[in-house]
Amino acid sequence: MTASEERFDGFVREASPRLLRAAWLLAGDWPAAEDLVQTAFEKTWPRWGRLADDRQRLAYLHRVVTNAFLRGQRRMWTGELATGDLPHRAAVDEADALVLRTSVLAAVRGLPPRQRAVIALRYLADLAEAQTAAAMRCSTGTVKGYSARALAALRADPAVAELFAEERKP
């Protein structure tokens, strides 16, 4: 194995968990998320030498994942039949937290694809506005617009708004 291959393999192991979680929020299930991430890494490897550092490589990965997701949405790709996640019975003391998480995930999945992408990149992958704009190939202002509309939609969701309000109570 060459030094580049070793560095790439290490980068895949290090970057994939966070990238997979963002892809899961976008795509809605693990097989689709794995396909998005694997495609992104496959496109990154041939450009490995041209991307100066891990920051650039990560930015490129986010761009490919986001574009692949949005392109798939435009084409109405339905390669895999969507099925419900397996619900798990929660312990009593975790019931509220579970309801909150489930409601938030459902609300995020109900957002239009570009707003969902902004939420995944900004609030789960922890990218800055400029990095999110680069990943989505749009301006920072556009990201701000999508973000504002997405947050407004989430705030307007009765289940989410109520739960956040509940959370604030002592």
Added chain:
Amino acid sequence: MTDFGDRLARVLHDAVPEPPHEPDPAAIRAGATQHERRKRLLAPALAAAAVAAVAIGVPLAGHQLATHQPPGPRRPAVPSRPAAFTASEFRMAPPPQEVVGPAPMLRATCTPRQISAIAATRRTDRGVLGVIRLVGAVVKHWHGVAERCTLPIARGPTALIGPDGLRLKVPLSAGDRTSLPGNPRPDLALNNGDAIWGFAWLGSYCGAPARAIEIPLRQSGAAPLRVALRGPQPGCEPATGASTLIDGIAGAPGEPVQPPRPEYSSLRLAGQIEPGTTSGQLAPIDLTLRTTGSAPVTLDPCPAYAGRDYATARSGGFSGPISSGYLPCAKHEAVIRPGQPLHWTIPASSFLQSGPGSGAIPGSTVYVQLGIAGVPPLHLKTTAHR
């Protein structure tokens, strides 16, 4: 970030689960190399190569499989899928559900030379799972849409082919017939000339490596199609018993096409409908999957469950699907051990009836049938209350 944004970020970090398994960097690099090579070829050359690959079949397969991989170190229970195949194709569909729809439009049938195909495997517990991808040539354009010829394939792979072009001594198993998986309308995928077919090769194998896999064509007298096979193969571990080839099912690309593991027949599904079924909705169903055998059962291929309810309304009987999904085949939950059953709950579901006389008649019996391929089906019933 705003206060609301902060809280949203915190909830999302808690809510989004950890990935069930890591990607395989070596498979990614191999896939990337294939992508780059493909990009450099012109489209006509690519089409010609695809036809030629089928035409020369085994010799090409031998070239591609020059590096037969011995069994590697222990991997996660559900490893990454090979490049160019989706993870879902290495999963298992639930038993067939009622699907209606029109008969597909008739198209020209592919000749053997018009079919291009590839096959790949990935390792699983005591063997490998495989997928064959079959694509028919474009034979017509209809209002700007390319139409492929129909794949004349009615059954799955029947034999593995060695480096000498002869069939390997790996018997074809009928697999477990308890309850077969089924995709909705695989006939459409075959008719449209773009389909996949799954298979499993399980058990110990100590012979020459397989270079291709054979899948019969429907035309009488036509030689079977030999498809180049790449990926890992079962190891020589006599303690696991002689290997068999198990036929999977057909589907469209991206659909689950794997056959049940033989060990799935030792699994038993049990459960009960919680109190609270009304004329409008079926109460949650608590389910348990356990093994009656003495050995752990690895849930790979990852099975899906599905079911239907049957009820009586004033306007007559009706039925509908209830929530379905895959079992939690993440690393720590992918094995069912004796005495350690898997529990889960299907949430309440609406009967989806509307109009006068709709919904289950109060006091009537509601029947539910649930299934996982390879596992005996579960029948439950409850009474609908007002």
